[in-house]
Amino acid sequence: MTYRTIVAMMLALRQLRQRERWSRPQLDAYRAQALHDLRAHAYAHSPFYREFHAGLADRPLHELPVLTKAMLQAHSADIVTNRAIRPADVAAHVAQIRGAERFLGRYFVTATSGTTGEPAYLLYNQREWATMLASFTRYERHVGSLWGLIQRPRMAVVASTTPWHMSARVGATVRSSVLPMLRLDVGAPVEQLVQRLNQWQPHLLATYASMAGILADEQQAGHLQIHPRRIVSTAEVLTPELRTRVEATWGQGSLFNQYGASEGGAYAVECSAHRGLHLFEDLVIFEVVDETNRPVAPGEFGAKVLLTVLYNHTQPLIRYELTDSVRLSTQPSCPCGCAFRLIDHIQGRQEEVLRFPAATGGTVAVHPMVFYRILDAAPVAGWQVAHTADGLCLRLSGDQGAVDEPQLVASVRRALALQNIAPPPITVQWRADVPRGATGKAARIFRLHGQAA
Numbered sequence: 001m002t003y004r005t006i007v008a009m010m011l012a013l014r015q016l017r018q019r020e021r022w023s024r025p026q027l028d029a030y031r032a033q034a035l036h037d038l039r040a041h042a043y044a045h046s047p048f049y050r051e052f053h054a055g056l057a058d059r060p061l062h063e064l065p066v067l068t069k070a071m072l073q074a075h076s077a078d079i080v081t082n083r084a085i086r087p088a089d090v091a092a093h094v095a096q097i098r099g100a101e102r103f104l105g106r107y108f109v110t111a112t113s114g115t116t117g118e119p120a121y122l123l124y125n126q127r128e129w130a131t132m133l134a135s136f137t138r139y140e141r142h143v144g145s146l147w148g149l150i151q152r153p154r155m156a157v158v159a160s161t162t163p164w165h166m167s168a169r170v171g172a173t174v175r176s177s178v179l180p181m182l183r184l185d186v187g188a189p190v191e192q193l194v195q196r197l198n199q200w201q202p203h204l205l206a207t208y209a210s211m212a213g214i215l216a217d218e219q220q221a222g223h224l225q226i227h228p229r230r231i232v233s234t235a236e237v238l239t240p241e242l243r244t245r246v247e248a249t250w251g252q253g254s255l256f257n258q259y260g261a262s263e264g265g266a267y268a269v270e271c272s273a274h275r276g277l278h279l280f281e282d283l284v285i286f287e288v289v290d291e292t293n294r295p296v297a298p299g300e301f302g303a304k305v306l307l308t309v310l311y312n313h314t315q316p317l318i319r320y321e322l323t324d325s326v327r328l329s330t331q332p333s334c335p336c337g338c339a340f341r342l343i344d345h346i347q348g349r350q351e352e353v354l355r356f357p358a359a360t361g362g363t364v365a366v367h368p369m370v371f372y373r374i375l376d377a378a379p380v381a382g383w384q385v386a387h388t389a390d391g392l393c394l395r396l397s398g399d400q401g402a403v404d405e406p407q408l409v410a411s412v413r414r415a416l417a418l419q420n421i422a423p424p425p426i427t428v429q430w431r432a433d434v435p436r437g438a439t440g441k442a443a444r445i446f447r448l449h450g451q452a453a
């Protein structure tokens with residue numbers, strides 16, 4: 001990482017921290033101006049947005065059409081605001097990324113983590129990249145700086161190390177003496193992760209929710225012996241069961257949930273009041289909507305989020321569809337004093353919603369949380385639910401002797417029956433390791449169309 005990027009990130013972080021002290025009116029005024037600037041830039045320099053928003057340039061945000069990932073892929077050449085950026089060149093650049101290289105000497109590129117088809121590429125200029133990096137390190141402020149407590153806090157990140165993936169790209173540019181960091185591949189054997197973490201003794205541990213659970217189990221078993229003050233959980237659904245397991249291991253209040261994606265960096269993080277996740281309203285506009293893009297009130301789960309990234313002018317994302325189901329909090333404020341509104345729950349991705357015939361006709365959508373609640377509480381190292389032509393297959397890894405299989409199957413069957421579903425045949429399959437997707441995240445619940453388990 002270049003010295004320039006470190007300095008730019010530190011400056012961006014300082015700016016972000018100042019905004020966390022803004023009042024609601026200050027924040028609203030800033031957002032209105034930032035949105036205006038973003039749209040003006042897009043209409044001046046993006047052929048796609050000129051056409052996509054034709055006749056709507058003066059209309060409010062909620063009247064604009066929704067940008068899907070398919071559109072982002074199909075129109076990438078015209079969405080970007082610099083005509084020198086050509087998709088084929090971007091793809092060729094991404095294929096040879098090993099560290100902190102920049103495209104055309106100017107742009108940092110990352111890719112979306114879709115499980116199907118081609119990835120979509122996201123570009124940031126130096127300043128935007130610095131802001132994006134700062135968004136990921138923002139939790140340091142929210143969780144209380146460790147610097148006062150420990151002279152040189154060490155961080156460990158257990159995530160994807162695929163070079164073009166977001167977490168690896170962030171790691172490649174942040175790795176420095178500013179924050180001594182150990183990066184480990186989430187796909188590595190658990191014994192190896194345990195050994196490296198024991199050597200490193202991190203003060204701060206950041207990883208996916210499922211891996212936090214696995215490491216908590218390793219600690220409980222006496223293999224892992226680390227004492228992190230903060231555990232940051234990212235990228236996957238964090239259930240109450242999983243939180244309890246991690247906090248029982250490393251202390252009440254030690255866990256902080258963070259929410260973000262390749263499209264726009266980190267969106268929200270929990271503060272030390274643990275009332276929910278503060279949405280980074282100075283960086284993104286988050287519209288929580290139903291299936292038909294109508295707004296959903298705080299206190300209710302939406303089917304999707306429409307994301308507008310305020311700080312990226314290189315590749316504007318305006319009302320970009322994320323298939324995350326989140327619920328905004330009804331609390332008007334947080335004891336920590338930050339005016340950013342709270343997300344009180346993230347249910348996960350709509351792709352994880354399985355549909356079954358209802359006992360009384362029609363179909364019932366089963367929310368991923370139904371499975372997460374049961375399987376996160378089970379004494380397994382990893383789990384997946386595969387919906388196949390033959391029924392449901394619970395793929396498990398870990399200690400087979402510790403699991404009461406008939407009881408586990410009965411729990412799933414009961415949960416489905418409660419949803420008015422005639423439960424399909426449920427089988428259990430033990431695997432040495434539950435496979436992870438290309439991005440290192442475990443796909444937890446999925447359909448295998450027309451296939452057997």
Ligand SMILES: [Zn+2]
Nearest residue numbers: 271273334336
């Ligand atoms: Zn707070």
